[in-house]
Amino acid sequence: MGETTETFYDVIRRQGISRRSFMKFCSLTAASLGLGPAFAAKIANAMETKPRIPVLWLHGLECTCCSESFIRSAHPLVKDVVLSMISLDYDDTIMAAAGHQAEAILEEVKTQYKGRYILAVEGNPPLKDGGVYCMPGGTPFVDKLKYMAEDAQAIISWGSCASWGCVQAAKPNPTEATPVHKVIKDKPIIKVPGCPPIAEVMTGVLTYILTFERMPDLDRQGRPKMFYSQRIHDKCYRRPHFDAGQFVEAWDDDNARKGYCLYKMGCKGPTTYNACSTTRWNEGVSFPIQSGHGCIGCSEDGFWDNGSFYDRVTDIKQFGIESTADKVGVAAATTVGAAVAAHAALSLVKRAQQKGSQSDEN
Amino acid sequence: MSTEHVTEARTSVYVYEAPVRVWHWINAASIVVLAVTGYFIGNPLPSVGGDxxxxxxxxxxxxxxxxxxxxxxxxxxxxxxxAFVGNHHAHQLFTLPFWRGEFWRELFFEMRWYLFMERAPKKYEGHNPLAQFFMFFAVMLLSIFMICSGFALYGEGQGIGSWQYSLFGWMFDIFTNSMLLHSWHRLGMWVLVVFIIVHVYAAIREDIMSRQSIISTMISGERMFKDSKD
Structure with missing residues (x-):
């Protein structure tokens, strides 16, 4: 770890990266954050003058898909720059140090950068039985998380695990896996959901925080607006087929070959906030819908528990495992309709009887 | 049976003022349109071909x-x-006399009438207690839920800076996944469908079997009583 006065730029140059490459990174970052051309210079200036802020990357209950995504950030410079630039002082999955040597870094940063470092959390802590279901370095992850969060400036919740709970928190959630914001309540938390989040989104969020030294604007659910303010559906290139009423009716039908809308195949694009349909994946090559499969809504809360990935009207768990709004509705309407018919018939009989007895009285 | 007809004195009361009647039919028409189109939004028609x-x-x-x-x-x-400026019947839709024992007694009486356990129904100028009960939940509260959830979902398309999202975005604090809100909005539609079945049936039945007019009242506003007994 370098001195506190070392800037990002110093580190970058020390890593042997040319100024030309550095400027390219700055303009690309400005573009990906949706900022004007003038901001490229501002980012460059910030990186040249500001002392770098260390990022500690903790891993709880997770599958490392966030890390896998992160290290594939499209622009080659991001790999070079971000890994060195952001001063990723601790990331037990990809760091060289191991064992006690690695754990010592946590202590060092916690004291030396008190109140300044960023805590990036991949995965979430299981709370059941004192947190014994995730024990990095021999201590429950929940304790490690709370301890390291004490002196952090802000927390980034990487991925759907840290943001919502994801698969390990899906019903019945045997280990009581709990998203970060329900454990840490006194720190600003930025949620970057997705399973995994898009690489450029991850590096974009980090770069924004480090260069402007403030949190990006967050939406109602705590996600950066710049990447999560629109649904997949809003920017989907198949949207014209949706509006036209042209849908894939079955996998491999003619409409699928024509690239029609996957709405009827259960695409969750209309209910999913993410940047996939604009940023895309793997250097902008494609994204699920472009590959012919509907969005599964992986960046949304509880996406494992909201019914099939392949139905549009999905199961509502409050009404049994497999009952959709339509199933419940049709069943209720049929029952009530039959009851009404029976009641009407009975009413007629009663009325006839009453008429009969009345005429007897007369 | 006597050949002479027994003449009954028929009285009437003006219950539903014009705005209430107009609202009723506009509301009914819009619910039908909303339910049909809503059904096809979640469950679209077969694909169309062409350009x-x-x-x-x-x-x-x-x-x-x-x-x-x-x-x-x-x-x-x-x-x-x-409800504020109309006559005293106009706010019946928005109130439930929850603490009035008489209301619940009459509600149970009305239920017994529907279960064929009472020979003759009572007379009501406005809604009978059972009807009022259903109006309060199935029309008033459900309408509020459908409007809030509907505008929240609509706001998603309009963008998170839109007034629809600003006003109704809090729905997503309750239903944290938009898919879930879609499902509940759709369930609300089905509750309305069930309500319409019961409502139309009850209106026709009451019109025939109760002691006051029902259907024509929502057209003319006049509640006519078929007999002069209490």
Whole structure:
């Protein structure tokens, strides 16, 4: 770890990266954050003058898909720059140090950068039985998380695990896996959901925080607006087929070959906030819908528990495992309709009887 | 049976003022349109062929849904206004005399009448207690839920900076996944469908079997009593 006065730029140059490459990174970052051309210079200036802020990357209950995504950030410079630039002082999955040597870094940063470092959390802590279901370095992850969060400036919740709970928190959630914001309540938390989040989104969020030294604007659910303010559906290139009423009716039908809308195949694009349909994946090559499969809504809360990935009207768990709004509705309407018919018939009989007895009285 | 007809003195009361009647039928029409288009939004019609740029089937269905929704919502606001300025029947829809024992006794009496356990029904100028109970939950509260959830979902398309999202975005604090809110909005539609079945049946049945007019009342506003007994 370098001195506190070392800037990002110093580190970058020390890593042997040319100024030309550095400027390219700055303009690309400005573009990906949706900022004007003038901001490229501002980012460059910030990186040249500001002392770098260390990022500690903790891993709880997770599958490392966030890390896998992160290290594939499209622009080659991001790999070079971000890994060195952001001063990723601790990331037990990809760091060289191991064992006690690695754990010592946590202590060092916690004291030396008190109140300044960023805590990036991949995965979430299981709370059941004192947190014994995730024990990095021999201590429950929940304790490690709370301890390291004490002196952090802000927390980034990487991925759907840290943001919502994801698969390990899906019903019945045997280990009581709990998203970060329900454990840490006194720190600003930025949620970057997705399973995994898009690489450029991850590096974009980090770069924004480090260069402007403030949190990006967050939406109602705590996600950066710049990447999560629109649904997949809003920017989907198949949207014209949706509006036209042209849908894939079955996998491999003619409409699928024509690239029609996957709405009827259960695409969750209309209910999913993410940047996939604009940023895309793997250097902008494609994204699920472009590959012919509907969005599964992986960046949304509880996406494992909201019914099939392949139905549009999905199961509502409050009404049994497999009952959709339509199933419940049709069943209720049929029952009530039959009851009404029976009641009407009975009413007629009663009325006839009453008429009969009345005429007897007369 | 005597050949002479027994003549009964028939009295009437003016119950539903014009704005209430107009609202009722506009509301009914918009609910029908909303339910049909809403059903096809979640469960679209078979795909159309042809040139995509010439087609706007789903777009039209959604447009009709949103337009009807605005009419429904504006009508509901107008109805709330009329509850304040209209006659004393106008606010019955928005109130439930929960603490009045008499209300619950009469509600059970009405239930017994529907279960064929009473020979003759009672007379009511406004809604009978059972009807009032259902009106309060199935029309008033459900309408509020449908308007809030509907505008929240609509706000998603309008963007998170839109007034719809700003006003109704809090729905997503309760239903944290938009898919879940879609499902509940759809369930609300089915509750309305069930309500309409019961409502139409009860109105026809009451019109025939109760001691006051029902259907014509929502057209003329006059509640006519078929007999002069208490």
């Amino acid at each position: 995509t740029s010439d087609m706007y089937v789903m777009g039209t269905i959604r447009f009709v849904h949103f337009s009807a929704a605005y009419i429904f919502a504006v009508g509901f606001i107008g109805r709330i206004y009329w």
